[in-house]
Amino acid sequence: MKKNLTGAAKPAEWPVNPNAPTTPTVANPDTSAPRHGMATGRRIIGSGGSGDSGSLDEPIVTASPRKPARRRPSGRVTIADVALRAKVSPMTVSRALKSPSQVLPEARTRVEAAVAALGYVPSHAARTLASSRSRVVGVLVPSLSNAVFVETLAGIQDCLGPAGYQFLIGNTNYSPVTQTELLSTYLTHAPDGFLVTGIDESETIRQRLSAARVPVVHMYDLSQTPGEWSVGFSQQMAGFAITNYLLERGYRRPGFVAAQLDPRTMQRRAGFRRALREAGFDCDLEVLTSEPSNVGLGSKLLIQMLERAPDCDAIFCCNDDLALGALFECQRRGIRVPDDIAIAGFNDLPSSAWSTPSITTITTPRYEIGFQAAQLLLQILNGETPKKSRIDVGFTLTRREST
Amino acid sequence: MKKNLTGAAKPAEWPVNPNAPTTPTVANPDTSAPRHGMATGRRIIGSGGSGDSGSLDEPIVTASPRKPARRRPSGRVTIADVALRAKVSPMTVSRALKSPSQVLPEARTRVEAAVAALGYVPSHAARTLASSRSRVVGVLVPSLSNAVFVETLAGIQDCLGPAGYQFLIGNTNYSPVTQTELLSTYLTHAPDGFLVTGIDESETIRQRLSAARVPVVHMYDLSQTPGEWSVGFSQQMAGFAITNYLLERGYRRPGFVAAQLDPRTMQRRAGFRRALREAGFDCDLEVLTSEPSNVGLGSKLLIQMLERAPDCDAIFCCNDDLALGALFECQRRGIRVPDDIAIAGFNDLPSSAWSTPSITTITTPRYEIGFQAAQLLLQILNGETPKKSRIDVGFTLTRREST
DNA sequence: CTGAAAGCGCTTACAG
DNA sequence: CTGAAAGCGCTTACAG
Numbered sequence: 115m116k117k118n119l120t121g122a123a124k125p126a127e128w129p130v131n132p133n134a135p136t137t138p139t140v141a142n143p144d145t146s147a148p149r150h151g152m153a154t155g156r157r158i159i160g161s162g163g164s165g166d167s168g169s170l171d172e173p174i175v176t177a178s179p180r181k182p183a184r185r186r187p188s189g190r191v192t193i194a195d196v197a198l199r200a201k202v203s204p205m206t207v208s209r210a211l212k213s214p215s216q217v218l219p220e221a222r223t224r225v226e227a228a229v230a231a232l233g234y235v236p237s238h239a240a241r242t243l244a245s246s247r248s249r250v251v252g253v254l255v256p257s258l259s260n261a262v263f264v265e266t267l268a269g270i271q272d273c274l275g276p277a278g279y280q281f282l283i284g285n286t287n288y289s290p291v292t293q294t295e296l297l298s299t300y301l302t303h304a305p306d307g308f309l310v311t312g313i314d315e316s317e318t319i320r321q322r323l324s325a326a327r328v329p330v331v332h333m334y335d336l337s338q339t340p341g342e343w344s345v346g347f348s349q350q351m352a353g354f355a356i357t358n359y360l361l362e363r364g365y366r367r368p369g370f371v372a373a374q375l376d377p378r379t380m381q382r383r384a385g386f387r388r389a390l391r392e393a394g395f396d397c398d399l400e401v402l403t404s405e406p407s408n409v410g411l412g413s414k415l416l417i418q419m420l421e422r423a424p425d426c427d428a429i430f431c432c433n434d435d436l437a438l439g440a441l442f443e444c445q446r447r448g449i450r451v452p453d454d455i456a457i458a459g460f461n462d463l464p465s466s467a468w469s470t471p472s473i474t475t476i477t478t479p480r481y482e483i484g485f486q487a488a489q490l491l492l493q494i495l496n497g498e499t500p501k502k503s504r505i506d507v508g509f510t511l512t513r514r515e516s517t
Numbered sequence: 518m519k520k521n522l523t524g525a526a527k528p529a530e531w532p533v534n535p536n537a538p539t540t541p542t543v544a545n546p547d548t549s550a551p552r553h554g555m556a557t558g559r560r561i562i563g564s565g566g567s568g569d570s571g572s573l574d575e576p577i578v579t580a581s582p583r584k585p586a587r588r589r590p591s592g593r594v595t596i597a598d599v600a601l602r603a604k605v606s607p608m609t610v611s612r613a614l615k616s617p618s619q620v621l622p623e624a625r626t627r628v629e630a631a632v633a634a635l636g637y638v639p640s641h642a643a644r645t646l647a648s649s650r651s652r653v654v655g656v657l658v659p660s661l662s663n664a665v666f667v668e669t670l671a672g673i674q675d676c677l678g679p680a681g682y683q684f685l686i687g688n689t690n691y692s693p694v695t696q697t698e699l700l701s702t703y704l705t706h707a708p709d710g711f712l713v714t715g716i717d718e719s720e721t722i723r724q725r726l727s728a729a730r731v732p733v734v735h736m737y738d739l740s741q742t743p744g745e746w747s748v749g750f751s752q753q754m755a756g757f758a759i760t761n762y763l764l765e766r767g768y769r770r771p772g773f774v775a776a777q778l779d780p781r782t783m784q785r786r787a788g789f790r791r792a793l794r795e796a797g798f799d800c801d802l803e804v805l806t807s808e809p810s811n812v813g814l815g816s817k818l819l820i821q822m823l824e825r826a827p828d829c830d831a832i833f834c835c836n837d838d839l840a841l842g843a844l845f846e847c848q849r850r851g852i853r854v855p856d857d858i859a860i861a862g863f864n865d866l867p868s869s870a871w872s873t874p875s876i877t878t879i880t881t882p883r884y885e886i887g888f889q890a891a892q893l894l895l896q897i898l899n900g901e902t903p904k905k906s907r908i909d910v911g912f913t914l915t916r917r918e919s920t
Numbered sequence: 921c922t923g924a925a926a927g928c929g930c931t932t933a934c935a936g
Numbered sequence: 937c938t939g940a941a942a943g944c945g946c947t948t949a950c951a952g
Contacts, residue, residue, distance in 0.1 A: 134725070189730070190649075192945055203923050208947065218921065233728055238705040239645035240945035243928045246593075248642070258670065264661045269690070280702070283686050299683070302641040325636055327592070355655075409868040438868065445873035465812040465841065470848035595929055611931065621937065643929035646944045789938050 161217040191232045198229035242304060250280050251491065252300040254310040254431065256288040256376060260407075260433075262461055262480050263311070266333065269484025270309060277492060279306070286311070288376050288406075294319050301326055307491045309484075312377060313337055329494045331487045334378060336504055343494070345487040349378045352476045352509045353385025356458050357430055361393050361472075363517055365428035365456055369399030371415045371440070372432035373407040379432045381425065382460065386430055399423050407432075412439020413446075428456035428517065434463040437473050441516065456517040471515030479507045584900040594635045602631035615641065632778040641866075647709060653683050654894065657713040659691040663810075663836075665864050665883050666714070669736065672887025679915060680895060682709070684876060689714070691779050691809075697722050704729055710894045712887075716740055716747065731909040732897045734890045737781060739907055745896070747891040748908040752781045755879045756788025757913045759861050760833055762877075764796050766920055768831035768859055772802030774818045774843070775835035782835045786862065789833055801898060802826050815842020816849075824859075831859035831920065840876050844919065859920040874918030882910045 118479045120125040171408055197204040202221050210217045210225035217225070228234070242248040251274055255263040267283065275282070282295035282303060297308070308323070308330040315323070315330075323330055330343065337344035360368045370386045372379050383400070390397040401409050401419045405411060412435060437459030444451050451457055451471055459466055462477035486505055600607040605624050613620045613628040631637070645651040653774055654677055658666040670686065677684070685706060687699035688824070700711070701724050711726070711733040713829070718733075718855070726733055733746065740747035763771045773789045775782050793800040804822045808814060815838060819904035834840040840862030847854050854860055854874055862869055889908055896903045 190945080194945080204946080205923055209922085212947090216921070221922085233725060235701075235704050235725070235729065237640040237707065237945050239651070239707060240928090241947075243640070243646055243930085244644035244945075244947035246928070246947095258661065258667045259664060263664060264667070267661065280685065280706070283684065298638075301638045303683070304640065304642060315752070322636060322638070326638065338921085409871045413871055439871055442871050442873050451611075465845075468812045468816055468842055468845050470845050593929080597929080607930080608939055609937085612938085615931090619937070624938085640929050643944090644931075646946085649927075649931095649944070718923035 122437055125427050126343075126514065146353060151258045160514060162471060174241075186334045190237070191234045192237075193234070195226045195232055196225060199232065200224040201243050202355050225285055242294035246304070247304055248304045249278055250303055251284060251488075252282045252284065252297070252303070252305040252308045252310075254293055254296055256286050256311050257406075258285050261463055262478070262505045263479045266311075266484035266487075269481040269486075270488045271484075273485045273488035274492060288374060290314055290316070295445070297323070301328070301474050307331070309333060309487050309491060313339075313342070314377065329491060331491045331494075332486045333483050336506060340456055341503065343487075343490055343500075343503050345483050345490060345507060347483075347509045348479070349381035350388070351386040352460070352478075353382035353430070355385070355462070355509075355511050356474075356476055357389035359511055359513070360428045360430065360456060360458060360517060361389065361395070363428075363456070365396070365517075367423065367425050368395075368428040368456075369411070369419050369423060369426045369456040370397075370432070371429050371436055372400075373405050373415070374432075375402060375404045382432050385505045399426055407435050409435050409442070412441075413443035414439075414452045416443045418441035426455065428458070429451075429458075430458045432460055434459035434461050434466045434475055436475060437475070437492065437516070438463075438465060438469060441469060441471075441473065452515070452517050458517055460514055467514070469516075474517040475512050477510040477512045479509070536804045545755050546619070561834035573767050588870055594637045595640075596637070598635055599628060599631045599637050602635060603627040625840040627709055632674070649707070651707045651709055651732070652681055653685060653706055653708045654891075655685045655687065655700070655708040655711045655713075657687045657689055657696055657699055657711070659689050659714050660809075661688050664866055665881070668883045669714075669887035672884040672889075673891045674887075676888045676891035677895060691777060693719070694781045700726070704731070709898055710734070712736060712894060714892050716742075716745070717780065727840050732894060734894045734897075739909060744906065746890075746893055746903075746906050748886050748893060748910060750881070750886075750910050750912045752784035753788040755863070755881075756785035756833070758788070758912075758914050759790045759863070759877075759879055760789045761796075762914055762916070763831045763833065763859060763861060763920060764792065764798070766831075766859070768920075769798070770802065770826065770828050771798075771831040771833060771859075772804065772822050772826060772829045773833050773835070774798075774815070774822060775803075775805050776808050776814055776818070776839060777835075778805060778807045785835050802829055809832050810836050810838050812842040812845070815839035815844075816846035819841075819846045821842035829858065831855075831861070831865075833861045835863055837862035837876060837878055840878070840919075841866075841868060841872060844872060844874075844876065855918070861920055865915055870917070872919075877917045877920040880915045882912070885910050 137197045193204045193207045197207045200221070202225065206217060206221055207225050214222055236414055253267065253270060255266065255386040267287050268437075270281070282300050282305065284298060284300065293310070293314075294316055297315070298355060300308070302321065305328060308328055310330060311333050311336045313332045332342065332344040332346070332347040335344060336346050336348060357368060368390070370383055371427065372383060387397045399419070399422070401415050401422070403411070403415065412431060416429065416439070419429060429440060431440060440457050441451055444457070449455055457473060459473050459475040460478075462475045463481075466473040466475050486507060490500055490505065501505065525757070596607045596610045600610045603610065604623070605628065609620060609624055610628050612624045614632075617625055655672060656670065658669065660666055673684070685703050685708065687703065689696040689699060695719075696713070697719055700718070703711070704725065708731060711731055713733060714736050714739045718734045735745065735747040735749070736748060737749040737752075739749050739751060755778060760771060771793070773786055775786060790800045802825070804818050806814070806818065806823070815834060818839060819832065819842070822832060832843060834843060840860050843860050846856055847858065847860070852858060862876045862878040863881075864883075865878045869876040869878050889910060893903055895907065
């Protein structure tokens with residue numbers, strides 16, 4: 115019989131029930147179900163030489179001897195399985211899942227029942243490949259141990275999560291090299307967009323991104339380049355504002371303490387320097403280290419500052435972790451804050467409002483940055499035209515007891 | 518001309534160069550490249566009725582009038598483009614990328630050159646679909662604002678990153694419902710495995726996970742169920758140890774302060790209670806709230822505790838954030854630590870070693886938990902048989918100034 | 921509203 | 937070592 119020679123399974127057996135008894139000793143192993151055209155049992159003429167399950171008497175075009183078809187059993191419940199059970203075509207299952215309103219209620223109900231009964235889980239890979247939309251967004255932050263970026267992540271999640279997006283979260287560790295690597299890697303996932311911290315991609319990666327037509331929104335920095343999307347605030351103005359505040363409070367010998375030394379930290383320093391210069395003061399008191407920032411480091415840097423300039427009467431720490439460490443060290447040494455020395459931080463982390471004394475700092479809208487950057491990206495992805503390509507979310511000077 | 522009727526592109530135009538001039542006004546829009554069999558230009562007979570680029574005179578089997586073929590131009594550089602340029606088959610490109618040793622050096626070099634010249638980026642979706650291995654691992658943590666889990670993430674990253682895995686990081690917000698939702702969503706990505714915090718999946722999700730044959734490794738808790746993978750330590754023993762230490766130091770009226778009240782917190786409380794009971798003390802001093810934990814909350818809970826029990830001489834806070842807040846509040850009120858009241862925490866966060874006084878706490882190997890859980894998963898994914906299904910990483914009691 | 925065909929970009933499983 | 941065929945599980949783009 116020609117049909118058996120072709121190795122096609124009997125239509126009634128599509129798809130094969132793994133629990134049903136199989137014919138174990140036939141030479142031709144192709145007793146499994148071809149997955150294409152499963153619902154109707156049709157196969158492409160010439161590709162496998164099978165008949166058509168709808169009209170078994172149809173002439174068979176090619177009947178030349180051929181090798182057994184290969185099988186790749188995945189065990190996964192597919193849209194075809196659901197279709198078979200719901201007695202509709204795979205396309206209708208696809209529609210019932212994506213745009214239920216386009217499907218008649220009866221069909222929809224049957225599909226839903228089949229989905230539940232079979233425990234159907236859609237394949238993200240297949241969807242992405244077929245639709246060329248991944249619903250994935252790559253997010254790059256310089257650190258996760260810094261609460262600042264975790265809150266930004268929350269803002270992103272709250273905006274893009276409800277819209278059905280998933281995230282590839284990458285920690286660049288403040289390294290441009292790692293950032294480039296992550297962008298390359300994430301590009302293989304065909305993300306619909308990127309949300310990145312800072313603006314310092316290499317030329318190569320910039321070209322790759324535009325070649326892949328993946329929109330990129332930059333966070334924390336405000337881009338000067340037209341056509342580049344960015345949401346942030348002026349780090350320099352913030353540094354300027356808090357330094358000015360120290361001067362207004364009467365401090366005459368303020369120092370700058372910083373770690374990590376990423377571009378944003380350096381911009382804060384530029385603000386510090388400008389404030390001193392404009393007020394006619396020296397700006398020689400700076401203790402910097404490229405080490406990653408943490409509380410203990412704040413203690414150490416305070417000691418260095420005091421050894422170098424015993425007359426230093428105020429320090430501006432580039433972030434609150436450092437400020438807290440400095441405060442702890444003052445407590446340890448019996449140095450009164452702010453009477454002997456004032457301490458200012460940056461970011462307004464949760465503990466800064468509660469320490470004794472509480473810490474003067476710049477409150478940054480980091481949740482807002484994430485949310486708005488995500489919103490900007492969402493508009494771009496939806497084909498809308500955002501009003502502004504550059505959103506300044508500002509900052510607030512929060513005066514507390516430490517100054 | 519039959520060939521034009523079929524709508525097949527001229528072989529020489531495969532693939533179409535987007536910069537080349539196109540014929541703009543032909544009725545048949547199919548001038549784009551069919552992507553299948555591109556390297557050889559062969560098309561399935563009967564499926565589209567085209568000729569064979571290798572032998573143009575071959576007879577065409579079907580020549581019935583048909584609709585123009587559909588195009589789905591993605592613009593993406595594919596393995597076929599690389600193959601064409603490197604003058605090899607797509608399969609050889611695939612091998613040159615995945616297992617270079619199986620390809621002759623000359624071919625490999627040409628492939629590498631073509632990849633670089635074209636800026637080829639592999640498609641993760643296509644790879645996943647074809648290989649049914651996603652190289653993605655789902656990671657579920659209850660919080661990202663808690664530094665504890667961020668360090669666990671770092672351990673996971675350091676173990677699985679070099680092995681070529683990507684992560685879907687989900688924040689359950691301490692909610693079992695959210696955890697279930699995340700697991701469902703992530704399942705569509707066909708992850709090779711899951712790393713989850715705690716052991717409290719619902720029965721439904723447990724079945725779905727085993728149906729999908731995705732291995733799950735539990736972190737922080739130690740599973741009592743045979744066959745379940747877990748890496749953690751006994752939260753109860755840790756709570757017991759630190760409470761015992763307070764008693765040994767001579768404190769006679771210790772209280773327990775906790776927030777969030779997740780299962781692990783409650784296990785710490787069980788340890789606290791057991792220690793008091795075994796030593797013959799009352800264990801009635803507990804201030805609990807389901808609010809999320811933060812420094813400010815620690816201040817508030819300390820106040821509540823002192824109002825309720827002015828004779829309380831030591832508190833065990835379920836985590837260091839709470840302990841730090843309590844310490845700040847004591848400083849504010851002039852309560853001496855540890856002379857008037859002792860404060861103990863849990864986790865040993867960075868600031869606990871630096872505060873004044875420094876805080877006695879349980880040091881937890883959270884990086885280790887992530888790393889070892891990842892390692893366990895890696896073994897399972899590699900088909901190896903791990904020695905133990907349950908890894909106890911232990912904990913350390915770190916004595917400091919606050920007790 | 922519903923469905924058949926083709927294709928998304930790779931890899932598996934063979935064959936040579 | 938290399939390649940042609942088939943298939944992974946969906947969606948797009950048509951047609952009816």
